[in-house]
Amino acid sequence: MTTLRIAGGRVLLPDMTVERADVLVDQAAGEVLAVGGTDQGDEHLDAEGSLVIPGLVNAHGHAAMTLLRGYADDKPLGAWLQEDIWPAEAELTPEDVRAGTELGIVEMIKSGTTAFADMYFEVEEVAAAVDSAGMRARLGHGIVTVGKDEAAARADVEESLAIAREFDGEAEGRLSTAVMPHSLTTVSEECLSMAVEGAREVGVPIHIHINETRDEVEPIVGERGIRPLEYADELGLLEEENFLAHGVHTDERGIELLAKTGMGVVHCPASNMKLASGMAPVQAMLDAGVSVGMGTDGAASNNDLDLFGELRDAAMIGKLAADDASAVPAEQVVEMATAGSAEAIGIDGGRIEAGANADLAVIDFDKPHLTPAHDPVSHLAYAVRGSDVRHTICDGEVLMRDREVLTLDEKEVRETAEKRAVELVGRA
Ligand SMILES: N[C@@H](CCSC[C@H]1O[C@@H](n2cnc3c(=O)[nH]cnc32)[C@H](O)[C@@H]1O)C(=O)O
Numbered sequence: 001m002t003t004l005r006i007a008g009g010r011v012l013l014p015d016m017t018v019e020r021a022d023v024l025v026d027q028a029a030g031e032v033l034a035v036g037g038t039d040q041g042d043e044h045l046d047a048e049g050s051l052v053i054p055g056l057v058n059a060h061g062h063a064a065m066t067l068l069r070g071y072a073d074d075k076p077l078g079a080w081l082q083e084d085i086w087p088a089e090a091e092l093t094p095e096d097v098r099a100g101t102e103l104g105i106v107e108m109i110k111s112g113t114t115a116f117a118d119m120y121f122e123v124e125e126v127a128a129a130v131d132s133a134g135m136r137a138r139l140g141h142g143i144v145t146v147g148k149d150e151a152a153a154r155a156d157v158e159e160s161l162a163i164a165r166e167f168d169g170e171a172e173g174r175l176s177t178a179v180m181p182h183s184l185t186t187v188s189e190e191c192l193s194m195a196v197e198g199a200r201e202v203g204v205p206i207h208i209h210i211n212e213t214r215d216e217v218e219p220i221v222g223e224r225g226i227r228p229l230e231y232a233d234e235l236g237l238l239e240e241e242n243f244l245a246h247g248v249h250t251d252e253r254g255i256e257l258l259a260k261t262g263m264g265v266v267h268c269p270a271s272n273m274k275l276a277s278g279m280a281p282v283q284a285m286l287d288a289g290v291s292v293g294m295g296t297d298g299a300a301s302n303n304d305l306d307l308f309g310e311l312r313d314a315a316m317i318g319k320l321a322a323d324d325a326s327a328v329p330a331e332q333v334v335e336m337a338t339a340g341s342a343e344a345i346g347i348d349g350g351r352i353e354a355g356a357n358a359d360l361a362v363i364d365f366d367k368p369h370l371t372p373a374h375d376p377v378s379h380l381a382y383a384v385r386g387s388d389v390r391h392t393i394c395d396g397e398v399l400m401r402d403r404e405v406l407t408l409d410e411k412e413v414r415e416t417a418e419k420r421a422v423e424l425v426g427r428a
């Protein structure tokens with residue numbers, strides 16, 4: 001057994017208190033052995049002047065979309081997808097997806113994220129990138145059936161099921177999967193049913209965008225006389241292990257359905273603001289007992305993968321949405337981006353305690369914008385930036401030490417992504 005001691009810092013405990021403590025990690029098992037006054041450890045990671053927190057969990061995104069960062073901005077979702085994003089994505093090669101995902105992973109590691117959920121295509125490439133980078137992820141092939149004939153539509157569902165089967169449990173258990181129909185309006189009713197049935201057979205969750213924009217709610221209400229979550233419920237989509245992205249236009253009845261079924265919600269406040277999708281009723285969801293996590297969404301609608309931005313945005317927009325400055329407080333957003341996200345996507349994470357996965361981020365508090373540190377949890381929500389992260393550890397392995405990414409060559413990843421992004425936009 002090789003052990004790693006993260007020593008000399010303070011630690012954020014599951015009850016949201018902060019204590020002076022060391023963290024001892026069993027590197028082979030990828031687990032926290034002890035928190036407190038610990039043994040020496042074979043290896044040492046300095047946490048002097050720093051705060052050790054659970055690695056953040058980015059519960060919704062499309063990592064390879066980093067290649068389209070800043071390519072098309074300032075448009076609503078429908079026009080943005082149809083006029084800009086989908087035509088560019090049609091030109092993506094497997095090598096592009098690999099390059100974009102690696103860039104996204106470097107960005108996430110550098111901002112303290114240790115696990116993420118990802119909906120995209122060429123998932124073999126996404127899986128290979130996650131495996132070699134040492135991160136934890138729940139991956140899926142996004143199903144879109146609009147504009148496809150029946151055979152092509154069914155083939156897309158089959159592809160999502162095959163991917164879910166193939167990669168679940170891979171990368172020494174760091175990879176898990178889900179079946180990922182894109183949304184209730186971009187996937188036909190028949191294919192949504194196929195996906196629900198298939199996911200049950202494979203034994204993995206479903207992840208989908210729901211209630212993101214009004215343009216999604218209106219056609220469903222017009223055609224079926226029921227709201228999106230009621231339609232999803234009829235399809236058998238609302239289950240405890242499943243999770244949806246956004247949930248912006250969720251009414252009281254919808255919140256009740258989420259609370260009753262245990263369906264997780266991934267709040268993506270930056271994406272919702274940028275596309276003017278609306279303000280998710282996050283405090284109302286939390287009050288009702290809904291499981292809420294946090295995500296960045298793709299880099300093209302954010303425009304970065306620094307989840308600390310989402311903590312701040314969630315607290316800010318949550319207050320506006322509830323018209324109450326005490327809504328979505330600091331402690332709550334920290335909880336949502338760690339344990340909340342982990343629970344929503346169904347991985348073990350988000351807590352520092354003996355026996356837990358050793359997925360950690362060490363944040364340097366010796367910074368002007370983090371001085372004084374009256375309340376470290378307040379700083380995590382309102383003042384810390386991804387660039388304050390010193391070390392990132394996943395499954396007991398140090399992925400970044402003193403801001404140097406160890407599992408990927410950052411310079412090479414950036415150069416490859418830059419080159420591929422320019423060529424991609426040239427083709428589109
Ligand atoms: N099989 C599909 C791929 C779907 S992946 C998931 C899709 O979600 C898109 N996407 C990114 N952000 C959002 C969002 O906020 N709402 C809805 N879709 C998004 C993304 O561009 C990607 O096309 C195909 O061949 O087109």
Ligand SMILES: [Zn+2]
Pocket residue numbers: 060061062209245297298
């Ligand atoms: Zn999305």
